Amino acid sequence: MREIFDAELKALGEDLQAMSRKVEQAITSAGIALATADLGLAEQVIVDDLAIDELERHLDERCIHLLAQQQPVATDLRIVVSALRMSATLERMGDLARHVAQVARGRYPRQAVPQSLSGTFAEMHEAAVRVARRMTTLLETRDLAVAESIESDDDLLDALHADTFTAMLGGEWSATPQQTIDVTLLGRYYERFGDHGVSIAQRVVYLVTGDLTKGEPTNLRAH
Amino acid sequence: MREIFDAELKALGEDLQAMSRKVEQAITSAGIALATADLGLAEQVIVDDLAIDELERHLDERCIHLLAQQQPVATDLRIVVSALRMSATLERMGDLARHVAQVARGRYPRQAVPQSLSGTFAEMHEAAVRVARRMTTLLETRDLAVAESIESDDDLLDALHADTFTAMLGGEWSATPQQTIDVTLLGRYYERFGDHGVSIAQRVVYLVTGDLTKGEPTNLRAH
Numbered sequence A, B: 001m002r003e004i005f006d007a008e009l010k011a012l013g014e015d016l017q018a019m020s021r022k023v024e025q026a027i028t029s030a031g032i033a034l035a036t037a038d039l040g041l042a043e044q045v046i047v048d049d050l051a052i053d054e055l056e057r058h059l060d061e062r063c064i065h066l067l068a069q070q071q072p073v074a075t076d077l078r079i080v081v082s083a084l085r086m087s088a089t090l091e092r093m094g095d096l097a098r099h100v101a102q103v104a105r106g107r108y109p110r111q112a113v114p115q116s117l118s119g120t121f122a123e124m125h126e127a128a129v130r131v132a133r134r135m136t137t138l139l140e141t142r143d144l145a146v147a148e149s150i151e152s153d154d155d156l157l158d159a160l161h162a163d164t165f166t167a168m169l170g171g172e173w174s175a176t177p178q179q180t181i182d183v184t185l186l187g188r189y190y191e192r193f194g195d196h197g198v199s200i201a202q203r204v205v206y207l208v209t210g211d212l213t214k215g216e217p218t219n220l221r222a223h
Helices: A002-036 A039-070 A074-107 A115-141 A144-169 A177-209 A218-222 B002-036 B039-070 B074-107 B115-141 B144-169 B177-209 B218-222
Strands: none
Touching: A002 A039, A002 A074, A002 A115, A002 A177, A039 A074, A039 B074, A074 A177, A074 B039, A074 B074, A115 A144, A115 A177, A144 A177, A144 B177, A177 B144, A177 B177, B002 B039, B002 B074, B002 B115, B002 B177, B039 B074, B074 B177, B115 B144, B115 B177, B144 B177
16 A cells, blocks of 8 residues: 555656646746737646646646555645646746736737846746746745745745835836736736745745644735 | 545645635735725735645645645546636635735825726626635635536626726827826736636636536636
8 A cells, every 4th residue: 555655656756746847838938928028928828727737637637646546644635736726826926927928919010028127037037937936946845945936036036026016116217007907017027936836835835844833824815 | 545635635625715715805905905096905915815826835845745645536636726726816815915005005095096996996896806715715615516606707897997998098198107107007907816717717617517618718818
């Protein structure tokens, strides 16, 4: 029984890693599509989000099957329940990447972000890509140092998000209402990438260390 | 065993209903605080969100305990897993109500929403309150007709959200960047109340009818 269970847990871990890699790809492509007004790439992200949704369904079914067949308790049970929650978080990150791509597509052939904020959004993109890449690494290696670096990129994303408000509320802001709307929504999407990355990181920390004060981060979603 | 399990399932259902009532209260108060620039009420919503977060943790622990002690399979297992997901959705709705309250608090003593859109936001508030109230009723009664009415209020929220963009992008829009930012974010929060309400509704429909095409609404979160 234990061998079967371990094999299934391993498969569950691999599913999460595969899903995380897809999310990493989506965030990377969405940011490039946004920065370069690349319609084809934006549409690719939008279509590919269906595959992320499908991975979530697959992963959830695997969890339910595992709960029914193996009836795990204690730590094993918490691993499966955490996997269910991480798949929901990863799916949501995929949605956010799709939202970024939809803004890029909606403004094509123009760029959604005004010139004055293109540097800020380039930094947000880089931080979000790092969050996603490290999330995959963390799921693969369970190296807790990686979790910390995700938290610092989340702090950076919060600071960059605040910078967008400072820019829009300063006297120099001469953008159109459409640009103000787009910057507001895009800033929020990028900030949420950080929150969700930290949520994943803290769940992995919780599974590795059993530290409830760091894990089970319900309150993180409160950002 | 079955009697204990049924008693625990009943308690689980009651927890969800209690959480839904708290969310209903939060949405109601947040909307009033926003419309009337009521600082005290806004702060109450912000503080009360901690209780909703605590209810989620309590509910999740109950689910994990139930999975470990009762080892449910088939429909029973799906009920517990659905409860886990519904608690996460309700917690998220509490966060959104808090976000609305935070906008109201941030603009006090002024009103966040410009006069020209106060009617639209009054309608969004009413629709969101109906969604939340019916969500509670649905969890209490499992009356599937209620699920349909939640979907129509979600459609109404989407239409009202679109109206806010039409207003901001029309030539008549003379609001400040702060107002444009606030309307953009508030519109999104209200639209998300509808999405989450539909997600809850479809999970209940799924549990009652077993209809997978209507339930397990992963794709709903894609809105």
